[in-house]
Amino acid sequence: MKYSHNPTETFLQEAAELLEQVEGNALEIMPGMDCTESVNRLFRAFHTIKGSGSMFGFGEVAAFTHHIETALDYVRVGRMATSPELVALLLAARDHIAALLAASQTGKPADAEAGRLIIEELRALLPKEAEPEPAQSTTPPPPPAAAEPATAAAQAYRILFRPNINLLTAGTDPRSLLDELRGLGECTVVADASAIPALSKIQPDGCYLAWNVSLVTDKGESAIRDVFMFVEDGAELRIEAILAAGPAASDSAAAAPAPALPEAAHAPVAAPSPQAQPARASAKESAAAAGNKSSSVRVASERLDLLVNLVGELVMTHSRISQVAARAGIANLDTPVEDLERIVASIRDAVLGIRMMPIATTFSRFKRLVHDLSAELGKEIDLRITGEETELDKTVLDQLGDPLVHLVRNSIDHAIESPERRERAGKPRRGTIHLSASHEGSNVVVTIQDDGRGLDLDAIRAKAIDRKLIAPDAVLSQKEIINLIFLPGFSTAEKVTSVSGRGVGMDVVRRQVEALRGTIQISTQPGAGTTVALSLPLTLAIIEGQLLEIGHDQFIVPMSAVAENVELEAVERTSRNGRNLVPVRGELIPYIRLRDLFEIRGQAPAIEKIVIVHHEGHRVGLVVDRVLGSHQTVIQSLGRFYRHIEVTSGATIMGDGRVALILDLAGLVRASGQSLGHPALAPRS
Amino acid sequence: MASILIIDDSPSIRLFLANALSKAGHEIAAAPGGRQGFAALRKRRFDLVITDIFMPESDGIETIRNARQAGVLPRVIAISSKDSIMNLLPAAKMLGAMHTIQKPFTAEQLLEAVSTVLRQPPPALAASTG
Amino acid sequence: MTVDDSASMRDMIRFTLRNAGYDVLEATDGRDALQKLAGSPTGLLITDLNMPNMDGLELIRQVRQLPAFKYLPIVMLTTESQDTKKQAGRAAGASGWIVKPFRGEQLVAVAKKFLP
Numbered sequence: 001m002k003y004s005h006n007p008t009e010t011f012l013q014e015a016a017e018l019l020e021q022v023e024g025n026a027l028e029i030m031p032g033m034d035c036t037e038s039v040n041r042l043f044r045a046f047h048t049i050k051g052s053g054s055m056f057g058f059g060e061v062a063a064f065t066h067h068i069e070t071a072l073d074y075v076r077v078g079r080m081a082t083s084p085e086l087v088a089l090l091l092a093a094r095d096h097i098a099a100l101l102a103a104s105q106t107g108k109p110a111d112a113e114a115g116r117l118i119i120e121e122l123r124a125l126l127p128k129e130a131e132p133e134p135a136q137s138t139t140p141p142p143p144p145a146a147a148e149p150a151t152a153a154a155q156a157y158r159i160l161f162r163p164n165i166n167l168l169t170a171g172t173d174p175r176s177l178l179d180e181l182r183g184l185g186e187c188t189v190v191a192d193a194s195a196i197p198a199l200s201k202i203q204p205d206g207c208y209l210a211w212n213v214s215l216v217t218d219k220g221e222s223a224i225r226d227v228f229m230f231v232e233d234g235a236e237l238r239i240e241a242i243l244a245a246g247p248a249a250s251d252s253a254a255a256a257p258a259p260a261l262p263e264a265a266h267a268p269v270a271a272p273s274p275q276a277q278p279a280r281a282s283a284k285e286s287a288a289a290a291g292n293k294s295s296s297v298r299v300a301s302e303r304l305d306l307l308v309n310l311v312g313e314l315v316m317t318h319s320r321i322s323q324v325a326a327r328a329g330i331a332n333l334d335t336p337v338e339d340l341e342r343i344v345a346s347i348r349d350a351v352l353g354i355r356m357m358p359i360a361t362t363f364s365r366f367k368r369l370v371h372d373l374s375a376e377l378g379k380e381i382d383l384r385i386t387g388e389e390t391e392l393d394k395t396v397l398d399q400l401g402d403p404l405v406h407l408v409r410n411s412i413d414h415a416i417e418s419p420e421r422r423e424r425a426g427k428p429r430r431g432t433i434h435l436s437a438s439h440e441g442s443n444v445v446v447t448i449q450d451d452g453r454g455l456d457l458d459a460i461r462a463k464a465i466d467r468k469l470i471a472p473d474a475v476l477s478q479k480e481i482i483n484l485i486f487l488p489g490f491s492t493a494e495k496v497t498s499v500s501g502r503g504v505g506m507d508v509v510r511r512q513v514e515a516l517r518g519t520i521q522i523s524t525q526p527g528a529g530t531t532v533a534l535s536l537p538l539t540l541a542i543i544e545g546q547l548l549e550i551g552h553d554q555f556i557v558p559m560s561a562v563a564e565n566v567e568l569e570a571v572e573r574t575s576r577n578g579r580n581l582v583p584v585r586g587e588l589i590p591y592i593r594l595r596d597l598f599e600i601r602g603q604a605p606a607i608e609k610i611v612i613v614h615h616e617g618h619r620v621g622l623v624v625d626r627v628l629g630s631h632q633t634v635i636q637s638l639g640r641f642y643r644h645i646e647v648t649s650g651a652t653i654m655g656d657g658r659v660a661l662i663l664d665l666a667g668l669v670r671a672s673g674q675s676l677g678h679p680a681l682a683p684r685s
Numbered sequence: 686m687a688s689i690l691i692i693d694d695s696p697s698i699r700l701f702l703a704n705a706l707s708k709a710g711h712e713i714a715a716a717p718g719g720r721q722g723f724a725a726l727r728k729r730r731f732d733l734v735i736t737d738i739f740m741p742e743s744d745g746i747e748t749i750r751n752a753r754q755a756g757v758l759p760r761v762i763a764i765s766s767k768d769s770i771m772n773l774l775p776a777a778k779m780l781g782a783m784h785t786i787q788k789p790f791t792a793e794q795l796l797e798a799v800s801t802v803l804r805q806p807p808p809a810l811a812a813s814t815g
Numbered sequence: 816m817t818v819d820d821s822a823s824m825r826d827m828i829r830f831t832l833r834n835a836g837y838d839v840l841e842a843t844d845g846r847d848a849l850q851k852l853a854g855s856p857t858g859l860l861i862t863d864l865n866m867p868n869m870d871g872l873e874l875i876r877q878v879r880q881l882p883a884f885k886y887l888p889i890v891m892l893t894t895e896s897q898d899t900k901k902q903a904g905r906a907a908g909a910s911g912w913i914v915k916p917f918r919g920e921q922l923v924a925v926a927k928k929f930l931p
Binding site: 013047051052054 | 694695696697698700701704739741765766788789790
Binding site: 054057058059060062063064066104112115116119168169170171172173176179180205229230233 | 821824828830831879889905910911918919928931
């Protein structure tokens, strides 16, 4: 046996030897003899010829031999008996294969007709249920390998097929698709010609028809899909099982105009900007955020925090130097101190900028969310994103995700109507949610806008009355009614869906936003839509605050919380009904005397000031001696020993070296509520 | 450049594989059946074994199983005929074949599979009783 | 019509389809196919993508431009790794595809889709 170095030649020799073996074995398998061994050898021989033949370009041989192999497999497992006819066919097959192989050498084609006959006659010998030949045979003992479970029971389906306009010019005749469907079972077809445009606009070779088909079949959904396998892309295809024999499988596939594929990066309007690394607690990337094509460096977050702290101290120390220099009046000192100020400001901005990242990564996860959720709820929603290059402090960004998700979910679940309802209302079928971000002053404004049904003010009011949150005859402005939804325990959803049921009420959202020292505002137009606007500080490291003074002590309150400042005359200071209340433009507002709470010694001035702040929907007044204006400064943590002090969340060093405590409103309210026993200030349950 | 053992009962396939692989710079050894293949695996270390699944006497599945029990199983690529009546490829995978190729395949496909598999670490060589 | 520069491939396709009752014409590459198309009626064109002289994509494009073949079903043969080719083929006007290597039954099933 000499084998050449050419696999094909080797194959030809190998095949020749195998065929010789086949001849011998075939003659051995007469019925009545124990011929398992011979059958196995025969099977193996044909199997090898098929496999190797396919490898070396003998496709016709492989295709033909496949049938022989199949037949022999039936014999091998005992589903088919040997017979003289079988033997004859095997011999004929052997000859035919030899001829095919020879043909490749001599160029003289083998008799294809003979081959066809052999296969036909073999087929006739196969056990009845073998037709049509299974691709992977299900021999009784071993389980079918990777065979598709065909649903045995007949199942009714509703199929919507709206092909791509170019169906015909891509060479597909929709009639044959429909015929294929008819081949699967009982079928009723209704054509939908509604999309055919006017004659002047029609594209003559375009396909504007769609079809609604009812089909009863036992072949399973994948068989239905197979019919459309070449035309699915770019078309609308929906297959819905009706009269649940199993879970109703309703698919929403890509509609021709606006593909809504799972990882669809194209929100119809905004082109996605390069995505910066998602902000993660552990790994931080440095400033390459906006133009991420440039190289970037990984920086441990501790180092970054240290840097920020140092910069904070730098800023404050500089401000002290600047004050001292001003008072000292030393010649030539002014200029360098001024230069220093500019440099320090630049360093401060640069370092704080390191922690700034574009909001794009936060926004981009909504693409998936909107798609999945709208599909789940049977709504059609487009997501528009603008301003994704707007940058925010990383910590703010990290904590912004949660409230945004709640808001978007609410939009999808409650605000945007089902496509049918929208059409009935004369709106476009597809709803739009618009996420946008922009800088406004020293804040970032993030808005979520939808074109849904808007807030139902009457329903909100009714619910509030029902929950005893307001008196039945209370007169409220539109803004006040809207703000009712921020009260804890409030929800006007008719049913609790898996999406926005319990626990994701607007009170939680507002708390999250306020924890970021931000504010949230809602405006709505019934029937037309709702806009939620979040206003957030650019960074949490710096606070923009109102500077307050009591005696010699200074305090800072976040500017975002301040509503207004009012004077409090000594006369009005006396309590009414055991509570500290002060009338402000007709409204009675409870107040806290910080001088008393902090036990600051000394005399209060004749006229004190009240700083009225928002806190969780309530307005509370803080009584202080003086209000010294706004002040922007870097927050310093007080350190471990002071962490348990509720009323303050940090401190800052003023220009003259004094420390000003930054007030924590939640802590203040709690502390004063306890010490003064104010029911008005107790948290509502 | 790796040492590869080929196990296949078809001489033409063995030749084809050997040609393609040695041309790509690998060191080749070949065995005509499972029994000889297993013996070869025990005698020396290979980076990769490419084995046909369906062979007489000791088939590919057997070989993989035996090799694993003896603690000599290297990376494995299993070959089989496409739409073979006996689809043993899932079984091969369960026993540790890292990759499967179906006949017919081209030399390029083979080499691509080989380099993919070679990039992965070899299976842990502890002898198991599984 | 089957278009492929590999004789064994053409053989296999021809054999399989004739077994299934179709008449099969053969061409060795795009240029050859265009010439032969002009002469004989064809119900389905099956073409490989990699061919000398004129490859499958170019052939599809040119066929689509001929008024007589604007609606001709065209099936292309691709290998599994050529997903981008598949997209390009569809953009050029292909009606469907078959992934090599394929079984005879698959070929017949696809043919029946377009020529029942």
